Amino acid sequence: MIRITQLKLPVGHTEDELYQKIAKILRTDKKNIKRACIRRQSLDARKKPDLFYSYTIDAELSLPCSKTFLQKAKNVQLVVLGEDCYHFVKPGKQKLLAPPVIIGTGPAGLFCALMLARHGYCPLVLERGHDVLHRQKTVERFWQTGRLDPSSNVQFGEGGAGTFSDGKLNTLVKDPCFRNRLVLEIFREFGAEEAVLYQNKPHIGTDALCHIVRRMREEILRLGGDIRFGCQVTDLILEQGRVCGVVTGQGERIPSQSVVLAIGHSARDTFSMLQKRGIPMSAKAFAVGLRIQHPQAMINYAQYGQETVESLGAADYKLTWKAANGRGVYSFCMCPGGYVVNASSEPEMLAVNGMSYHDRAGINANSAMIVTVTPDDYPCKDSLAGMEFQRVLERQAFQAGKGKIPVQLYKDFLNGRKSSSLGDVLPQMKGGWEFGPLHQILPPALTEALREGIQAFGQVIPGFDRADAVLAGIESRTSSPVRIWRDDQMESAVKGLYPCGEGAGYAGGITSAAMDGVRVAEAIASRYQPFDGKTQD
Numbered sequence: 063m064i065r066i067t068q069l070k071l072p073v074g075h076t077e078d079e080l081y082q083k084i085a086k087i088l089r090t091d092k093k094n095i096k097r098a099c100i101r102r103q104s105l106d107a108r109k110k111p112d113l114f115y116s117y118t119i120d121a122e123l124s125l126p127c128s129k130t131f132l133q134k135a136k137n138v139q140l141v142v143l144g145e146d147c148y149h150f151v152k153p154g155k156q157k158l159l160a161p162p163v164i165i166g167t168g169p170a171g172l173f174c175a176l177m178l179a180r181h182g183y184c185p186l187v188l189e190r191g192h193d194v195l196h197r198q199k200t201v202e203r204f205w206q207t208g209r210l211d212p213s214s215n216v217q218f219g220e221g222g223a224g225t226f227s228d229g230k231l232n233t234l235v236k237d238p239c240f241r242n243r244l245v246l247e248i249f250r251e252f253g254a255e256e257a258v259l260y261q262n263k264p265h266i267g268t269d270a271l272c273h274i275v276r277r278m279r280e281e282i283l284r285l286g287g288d289i290r291f292g293c294q295v296t297d298l299i300l301e302q303g304r305v306c307g308v309v310t311g312q313g314e315r316i317p318s319q320s321v322v323l324a325i326g327h328s329a330r331d332t333f334s335m336l337q338k339r340g341i342p343m344s345a346k347a348f349a350v351g352l353r354i355q356h357p358q359a360m361i362n363y364a365q366y367g368q369e370t371v372e373s374l375g376a377a378d379y380k381l382t383w384k385a386a387n388g389r390g391v392y393s394f395c396m397c398p399g400g401y402v403v404n405a406s407s408e409p410e411m412l413a414v415n416g417m418s419y420h421d422r423a424g425i426n427a428n429s430a431m432i433v434t435v436t437p438d439d440y441p442c443k444d445s446l447a448g449m450e451f452q453r454v455l456e457r458q459a460f461q462a463g464k465g466k467i468p469v470q471l472y473k474d475f476l477n478g479r480k481s482s483s484l485g486d487v488l489p490q491m492k493g494g495w496e497f498g499p500l501h502q503i504l505p506p507a508l509t510e511a512l513r514e515g516i517q518a519f520g521q522v523i524p525g526f527d528r529a530d531a532v533l534a535g536i537e538s539r540t541s542s543p544v545r546i547w548r549d550d551q552m553e554s555a556v557k558g559l560y561p562c563g564e565g566a567g568y569a570g571g572i573t574s575a576a577m578d579g580v581r582v583a584e585a586i587a588s589r590y591q592p593f594d595g596k597t598q599d
């Protein structure tokens with residue numbers, strides 16, 4: 063195959079124009095192109111409103127190019143397909159006495175289970191929440207009535223925290239073993255659009271994600287795995303420094319010598335159980351803040367130089383600022399054409415997050431404006447101090463909004479007064495909202511940094527610091543407040559226990575959590591033979 067990089071075409075170009083461009087670069091006739099596949103597509107908006115795509119293309123020709131041409135040609139090289147793809151590990155020798163147990167069906171747990179099921183390990187997956195169909199109902203009911211189901215909500219249930227999200231799949235995690243590509247290919251296999259394989263910033267959207275996780279579940283079951291919903295793991299069975307099984311909320315004792323802890327960043331009761339059981343872990347830095355909303359058209363104009371670009375859809379942004387008090391302020395989990403959602407999972411506590419549907423057609427853009435907090439910010443030095451810090455903020459947010467999402471306009475946040483009416487920006491929320499004093503929730507240094515950061519972002523995106531920008535809070539679940547220690551065999555000091563994904567402190571986001579799930583599956587498979595289906599004592 064011939065790989066062409068930095069092939070530029072105006073946004074809105076046709077497929078034929080792409081083939082013409084390939085033919086021109088390779089100095090050949092269009093008819094000579096047997097096939098061409100997009101490896102990468104990124105947007106170049108430096109000359110907005112003139113917008114371009116920059117492509118990496120793999121092309122196969124009927125009549126090959128001359129060696130001399132290939133040596134001289136810029137951004138053109140020969141590649142051997144199949145060299146840069148993922149390979150699973152060879153199975154280990156040790157015998158499994160019982161199936162591996164995976165706790166959680168978020169991206170980490172689900173990808174770990176799928177990889178193990180595909181290689182004959184018949185994993186048993188235990189999920190405290192409901193299956194995705196049932197979960198959609200409990201979440202919709204919560205958003206309409208405020209009645210929270212602590213076991214099935216935006217954080218807990220089939221698909222994990224990312225199910226009700228924008229489903230952004232980009233990650234900064236390095237990928238020497240092509241696990242990132244594998245994860246995207248698996249999302250594609252179970253229903254995501256082909257574009258996720260090559261877009262610079264791929265996204266799925268919550269409406270598509272729900273079907274994808276259900277199909278992945280069906281595949282794991284078809285391959286001999288088992289998945290139980292409404293099945294919370296409430297304890298570990300430990301003997302002489304190794305795990306021998308788990309105990310469920312129903313009191314069932316399930317034997318296993320390999321247990322994957324893919325529990326996510328919100329499993330606070332499980333973190334407490336692990337601490338009681340002496341599982342080595344420590345407090346970890348994360349970030350907290352508020353979600354801000356602006357008219358999507360305003361963001362499009364800033365990023366594209368036009369209010370709408372049909373073929374591109376809603377624009378996104380990424381912003382960072384260093385405040386005078388040394389705190390870093392940055393935008394996080396930006397949701398173009400999206401909604402601010404009530405993402406709470408504990409009674410009388412309120413946390414927000416953001417989501418978009420696949421079409422990103424909402425009238426507002428939103429993102430979290432967040433500031434890093436470290437164990438120095440937590441009053442006590444306990445490994446779960448960060449978790450308690452989150453709880454304090456969420457309790458205040460719950461009170462500030464009288465049980466609903468507290469909202470404040472930027473001008474009032476700046477001047478420390480409660481809002482009483484909206485401007486032109488109409489809040490797009492999933493869950494009830496109420497005006498509340500957000501400026502009183504966060505520690506003063508963080509509030510100060512946010513005020514300054516949003517003002518500074520107004521220099522980058524005109525109108526970002528507009529008086530009627532809508533703030534909502536509290537954004538507290540940006541990543542895990544703890545790290546559960548593991549060695550390079552992916553194992554805790556307690557043998558057979560595999561901390562995995564975001565909750566354990568080894569991932570941040572859907573794709574990196576899924577990649578970590580694949581790594582843990584490799585660690586288990588490289589130690590054990592596939593499970594022969596006969597559980598032994």
Ligand SMILES: Cc1cc2nc3c(=O)[nH]c(=O)nc-3n(C[C@H](O)[C@H](O)[C@H](O)COP(=O)(O)OP(=O)(O)OC[C@H]3O[C@@H](n4cnc5c(N)ncnc54)[C@H](O)[C@@H]3O)c2cc1C
Pocket residue numbers: 165166167168169170171188189190191216217218219220221222223224225226227228229230231232293294295296324325326327328329332395403405415416417562563564565569570571572573575576
């Ligand atoms: C609203 C929202 C929007 C988001 N948007 C994006 C986005 O667009 N892109 C992105 O990359 N990331 C996004 N994220 C973050 C992303 O969802 C997480 O990083 C990712 O889901 C982490 O995966 P995980 O498998 O490690 O944990 P989780 O997805 O949190 O899954 C953990 C699972 O374990 C289960 N569990 C916990 N404790 C137990 C127990 N004791 N017994 C049994 N089961 C248990 C939980 O119910 C849950 O289903 C978003 C998060 C939220 C909440």
